[in-house]
Amino acid sequence: MSVKLIAVDMDGTFLDDNKEYNRARFAELYAQMKEQGIRFVVASGNQYYQLISFFPEIAHEISFVADNGGWVVSEGKDTFNGELTxxxxxxxxxxxxxxxxxxxxxxxxxxxxxxxxxxxxxxxxxxxxxxxxxxxxxxxxxxxxxxxxxxxxxxxxxxxxxxxxxxxxxxxxxxxxxxxxxxxxxIPGVHKANGLRILQEKWGIDDSEVVTFGDGGNDIEMLRQAKYGFAMANAPEKIKQIAAYQTGHCNEQGVLNVIERALKKEAPFNA
The missing domain is CATH 3.30.1240.10 (Hypothetical Protein, Haloacid Dehalogenase-like Hydrolase; Chain: A; domain 2)
Structure with missing residues (x-):
C-alpha cells in the first residue's frame, strides 16, 4: 500500500519554534510528492489566511484544513465549513x-x-x-x-x-x-480528521494510505485515523501514546525526515 496523502499540523510540528521551515528542502520533497501523486494537506488550528502565507507558491494547488477543521479549502476552492447558529x-x-x-x-x-x-x-x-x-x-x-x-x-x-x-x-x-x-x-465532530475524511472521499484515498503529523490535543483524531500517525518528539506524553509512530523534534525537521522516508518507501512505509 503506498502513501497517497500527507497531512501536517503547523505550530510545533511542521514549523520550528521560530515559525520557520526549511523551504528549499521542502520544495524538493514537494516536487517528488507531486511526481508520486501524493497530496499535501495543511491541517491546523490557525486561520486559513495565515496558513496560505506560509506556502505562497503552492497555496493554489494544495489543500488546507484550517481552524481545526472548521474550514476546508482544496486547490483554492471552498470545500466545507462548519457553521454555528x-x-x-x-x-x-x-x-x-x-x-x-x-x-x-x-x-x-x-x-x-x-x-x-x-x-x-x-x-x-x-x-x-x-x-x-x-x-x-x-x-x-x-x-x-x-x-x-x-x-x-x-x-x-x-x-x-x-x-x-x-x-x-x-x-x-x-x-x-x-x-x-x-x-x-x-463544533462537535468538526475536527481535523473530519476535514481529512472529506478530502479523502473526494480523492478516493483510504486511511491506510495517509500519513499525519501532530503535537497537540487538536491532532488526536487525525493521528488515530491515519495508519501512519506520527507524534513529534516535542509532543506531550499523552499524544505520543496515542500515535502509532514518533518522529524527531520540530526544531530538527522531524516532519521532513519522515516525508523523505515515505518518498523512498523506507520503513515503516515498505510493509
Missing amino acids: KQEFNTVIDHLLTLPHVDIIACGKRNGYTLKSYDDAFIKMARSYYHRLEVVENFSNLDDVFFKFALNLPDNLLDDTMDVLAAQFDGIMVPVTSGHGSIDLI
Missing part, C-alpha cells in the same frame, strides 16, 4: 464573557474578532495567528459565518477550564487544547 454563538459568547481570565477570539470565515478591551500584548499575539483580525467593541451583531472560538488563559487554569467548558457546552462545542495556555472550542 446565531443562538449557539450567543450562548457560547454569553458564558465566555463571564470568565474573567479568558481572552476570546471568535473565528469567522471572513475575520477573527477580538475585543478592544483586551491588553495590547494579547492583541499583538493574536495578530500573529490571525492575518485577518478585527478588533471590536463587543461580539454582538457580527455578520459572519462562525465555526470556532480560540481562547487564551493562564496555563494553570487550563485543565479546570477545559472540564468546565466541556460540561457547559455539551452538544454545542467541544474544547480541545491547541498549545500552551490556549483552548479551541470546535
Whole structure:
C-alpha cells in the first residue's frame, strides 16, 4: 500500500519554534510528492489566511484544513465549513464573557474578532495567528459565518477550564487544547480528521494510505485515523501514546525526515 496523502499540523510540528521551515528542502520533497501523486494537506488550528502565507507558491494547488477543521479549502476552492447558529454563538459568547481570565477570539470565515478591551500584548499575539483580525467593541451583531472560538488563559487554569467548558457546552462545542495556555472550542465532530475524511472521499484515498503529523490535543483524531500517525518528539506524553509512530523534534525537521522516508518507501512505509 503506498502513501497517497500527507497531512501536517503547523505550530510545533511542521514549523520550528521560530515559525520557520526549511523551504528549499521542502520544495524538493514537494516536487517528488507531486511526481508520486501524493497530496499535501495543511491541517491546523490557525486561520486559513495565515496558513496560505506560509506556502505562497503552492497555496493554489494544495489543500488546507484550517481552524481545526472548521474550514476546508482544496486547490483554492471552498470545500466545507462548519457553521454555528446565531443562538449557539450567543450562548457560547454569553458564558465566555463571564470568565474573567479568558481572552476570546471568535473565528469567522471572513475575520477573527477580538475585543478592544483586551491588553495590547494579547492583541499583538493574536495578530500573529490571525492575518485577518478585527478588533471590536463587543461580539454582538457580527455578520459572519462562525465555526470556532480560540481562547487564551493562564496555563494553570487550563485543565479546570477545559472540564468546565466541556460540561457547559455539551452538544454545542467541544474544547480541545491547541498549545500552551490556549483552548479551541470546535463544533462537535468538526475536527481535523473530519476535514481529512472529506478530502479523502473526494480523492478516493483510504486511511491506510495517509500519513499525519501532530503535537497537540487538536491532532488526536487525525493521528488515530491515519495508519501512519506520527507524534513529534516535542509532543506531550499523552499524544505520543496515542500515535502509532514518533518522529524527531520540530526544531530538527522531524516532519521532513519522515516525508523523505515515505518518498523512498523506507520503513515503516515498505510493509
